Amino acid sequence: xxxxxxxxxxxxxxxMDPRFGRAACFxxxxxxxxxxxVVENTQNFNAPQGAGIQAGKTIVESGCTVLITGNxxxxxxxxxxxxxxxxxxxxxxxxxxxIEQYAAGELQESDEANVEGHWI
Amino acid sequence: MNPAxxxxxxxxxTIASGKGGTGKTTVATNLAVAVGEGVTLLDCDVEEPNVHLxxxxxxxxxxxxxxxxxxxxxxxxxQCGECSDLCQFSAITLVAGELYTFPHMCHSxxxxxxxxxxxALTEGTRELGELEIGxxxxxxxxxxxxxxxxxxxxxLINRVKEAAEGRPLVIVDAPPGTSCPVIAAMExxxxxxxxxEPTPFGLHDLKLAVEAVRVLNIPFGIVINRAxxxxxxxxxxxxDEGIEVLLSIPYSRxxxxxxxxGRLLVEAMPEMADAFAxxxxxxxxxxxxxxx
Numbered sequence: 046x047x048x049x050x051x052x053x054x055x056x057x058x059x060x061m062d063p064r065f066g067r068a069a070c071f072x073x074x075x076x077x078x079x080x081x082x083v084v085e086n087t088q089n090f091n092a093p094q095g096a097g098i099q100a101g102k103t104i105v106e107s108g109c110t111v112l113i114t115g116n117x118x119x120x121x122x123x124x125x126x127x128x129x130x131x132x133x134x135x136x137x138x139x140x141x142x143x144i145e146q147y148a149a150g151e152l153q154e155s156d157e158a159n160v161e162g163h164w165i
Numbered sequence: 166m167n168p169a170x171x172x173x174x175x176x177x178x179t180i181a182s183g184k185g186g187t188g189k190t191t192v193a194t195n196l197a198v199a200v201g202e203g204v205t206l207l208d209c210d211v212e213e214p215n216v217h218l219x220x221x222x223x224x225x226x227x228x229x230x231x232x233x234x235x236x237x238x239x240x241x242x243x244q245c246g247e248c249s250d251l252c253q254f255s256a257i258t259l260v261a262g263e264l265y266t267f268p269h270m271c272h273s274x275x276x277x278x279x280x281x282x283x284x285a286l287t288e289g290t291r292e293l294g295e296l297e298i299g300x301x302x303x304x305x306x307x308x309x310x311x312x313x314x315x316x317x318x319x320x321l322i323n324r325v326k327e328a329a330e331g332r333p334l335v336i337v338d339a340p341p342g343t344s345c346p347v348i349a350a351m352e353x354x355x356x357x358x359x360x361x362e363p364t365p366f367g368l369h370d371l372k373l374a375v376e377a378v379r380v381l382n383i384p385f386g387i388v389i390n391r392a393x394x395x396x397x398x399x400x401x402x403x404x405d406e407g408i409e410v411l412l413s414i415p416y417s418r419x420x421x422x423x424x425x426x427g428r429l430l431v432e433a434m435p436e437m438a439d440a441f442a443x444x445x446x447x448x449x450x451x452x453x454x455x456x457x
Contacts, residue, residue: 094270095255095258095267098258098265099258106261
């Protein structure tokens with residue numbers, strides 16, 4: 046199973062990024078081997094709007110089935126859940142620690158967006 | 166104004182400002198009253214229209230205003246992604262074979278409908294707000310009122326301006342700032358009046374507004390409100406840039422008191438009535454000369 050984590054730098058030990066749409070980058074992690082790779086999010090940094098939607102599309106296309114992030118708005122939530130991806134919030138520390146917390150069953154799956162959209 | 170069908174207003178003057186609260190509505194309403202008979206005043210500050218508080222129009226007709234958004238026929242959609250690739254605003258997005266639309270993010274360009282070769286997209290509508298047309302003595306007032314929570318004001322501003330097609334003299338009360346709604350209010354008009362105040366913020370935002378008007382290549386001049394309340398920095402800037410100062414309005418507590426009661430500046434300061442009338446003449450002369 047592949048898990049996506051929003052990270053502040055392309056490093057498994059970098060702190061998690063609480064933002065989803067405008068996260069510095071995504072780390073795609075294999076939950077068994079802990080092998081990880083980086084998926085860029087640079088195209089969204091200066092997007093006038095729709096960063097959450099495009100980031101959601103990126104995660105869907107990465108083949109991940111779980112996303113660990115800080116906050117997820119309504120439009121990204123619609124895209125992600127539409128593709129059957131579980132959204133998990135509440136993790137603390139680095140991307141590695143977030144994966145560990147998820148594996149230990151310490152994190153809850155979100156059943157709705159936890160923040161408001163930026164454009165209605 | 167719609168040049169496409171040949172109907173052009175004889176004269177359309179936009180009252181704008183970089184900074185908010187400088188006195189756009191004060192200038193727009195008092196200018197309209199100075200002209201009187203035959204003038205049409207447009208409240209294009211559709212997010213917070215306030216001209217009606219000063220002119221109190223009667224026999225108002227209200228019309229809902231909508232904007233185009235794509236309507237999807239999922240039976241016909243072949244998930245080709247042409248629309249999704251085209252849309253720069255993510256208002257229509259194909260993700261893993263599923264087409265999502267976000268109508269509030271749509272800028273109504275119509276590109277997705279044109280790009281759809283499967284015929285799955287047609288033009289739908291979404292309500293933005295309403296158009297109010299009323300009469301205040303000899304002044305016609307047309308206002309736009311954006312629906313609460315709505316973010317897309319330029320299409321409504323354009324509809325307010327279209328509603329004044331063919332009128333001989335139109336004064337536009339623009340929203341503050343220099344972003345899309347302001348550009349929508351200024352675009353295609355014959356002259357822009359930038360209202361400012363002699364403060365650091367006033368000058369800073371005036372400079373931004375001047376840059377915007379110069380890009381649009383519209384002749385413009387400035388009005389300095391509360392002219393004696395600050396310093397001479399705006400006057401010096403205008404001199405350096407060769408910008409005409411159309412009018413200076415002195416600072417007056419009485420004007421503020423009248424304003425707070427929804428009354429006009431010319432009621433508090435009758436001696437300003439001639440100055441507003443003279444301003445119209447200056448504008449007409451400058452607009453005819455096409456002086457930027």
